Amino acid sequence: QLQLQESGPGLVKPSGTLSLTCTVSDGSISSSSHYWVWIRQPPGKGLEWIGSTYYTGSAYYNPSLKSRVIISVDVSKNQFSLKLNSVTAADTAVYFCAREKWDLLRFVYFDYWGQGSLVTVSS
Amino acid sequence: NFMLTQPHSVSESPGETVTISCTRNSGSIASNYVQWYQQRPGRAPSIVIYEDSRRPSGVPDRFSGSIDSSSNSASLTISGLKTEDEADYYCQSYDNSNRLFGGGTKLTVL
Numbered sequence: 001q002l003q004l005q006e007s008g009p010g011l012v013k014p015s016g017t018l019s020l021t022c023t024v025s026d027g028s029i030s031s032s033s034h035y036w037v038w039i040r041q042p043p044g045k046g047l048e049w050i051g052s053t054y055y056t057g058s059a060y061y062n063p064s065l066k067s068r069v070i071i072s073v074d075v076s077k078n079q080f081s082l083k084l085n086s087v088t089a090a091d092t093a094v095y096f097c098a099r100e101k102w103d104l105l106r107f108v109y110f111d112y113w114g115q116g117s118l119v120t121v122s123s
Numbered sequence: 124n125f126m127l128t129q130p131h132s133v134s135e136s137p138g139e140t141v142t143i144s145c146t147r148n149s150g151s152i153a154s155n156y157v158q159w160y161q162q163r164p165g166r167a168p169s170i171v172i173y174e175d176s177r178r179p180s181g182v183p184d185r186f187s188g189s190i191d192s193s194s195n196s197a198s199l200t201i202s203g204l205k206t207e208d209e210a211d212y213y214c215q216s217y218d219n220s221n222r223l224f225g226g227g228t229k230l231t232v233l
Contacts, residue, residue, distance in 0.1 A: 115166075
């Protein structure tokens with residue numbers, strides 16, 4: 001069964017860069033039928049899609065975050081990563097990595113999720 | 124972009140049926156499929172309905188989904204409520220390359 005695991009610092013200073021990595025196990029990140037996704041959830045609030053990437057490196061982002069986000073892929077390590085710069089307290093959230101299932105060249109749903117990683121922005 | 128609006132909370136008794144709505148504020152609800160995710164406290168979300176009304180394998184048939192063009196909304200219905208259904212439920216859709224979530228509905232089974 002596919003597994004995803006987030007890793008990275010749990011504390012980031014304001015104006016700094018948030019960096020997280022998602023390691024994919026028991027499955028290949030080079031799948032033609034899937035995208036790889038970052039989603040976040042501020043404490044006590046709802047889910048927010050951050051962006052998605054294909055194994056080729058092609059990515060698309062939430063317009064509200066696009067100017068601050070980069071999602072990249074490392075096929076050799078079966079990992080994908082998130083970088084969010086110029087962070088503020090509003091970026092404090094649980095960050096989930098997930099897999100996006102595609103069929104017939106269109107999005108279907110998020111089928112596998114990591115357990116989530118809490119990142120706090122504070123000095 | 125459009126927005127998806129859900130009620131903040133709903134509650135119902137065990138054994139009863141509850142329906143959670145998800146209203147799209149612009150464009151047709153039928154233009155893009157709607158998904159529903161269940162999130163129990165401290166856990167990652169998991170899919171319960173995709174493509175408006177389809178159930179992934181392993182999801183009980185007590186869960187069903189539908190859309191209503193007249194109200195421009197999607198609905199998740201859970202019948203025969205169990206205490207284990209108590210969770211947050213999120214609708215989700217997409218527009219071009221964007222993915223959008225509703226604000227979530229807290230279901231209390233009491």
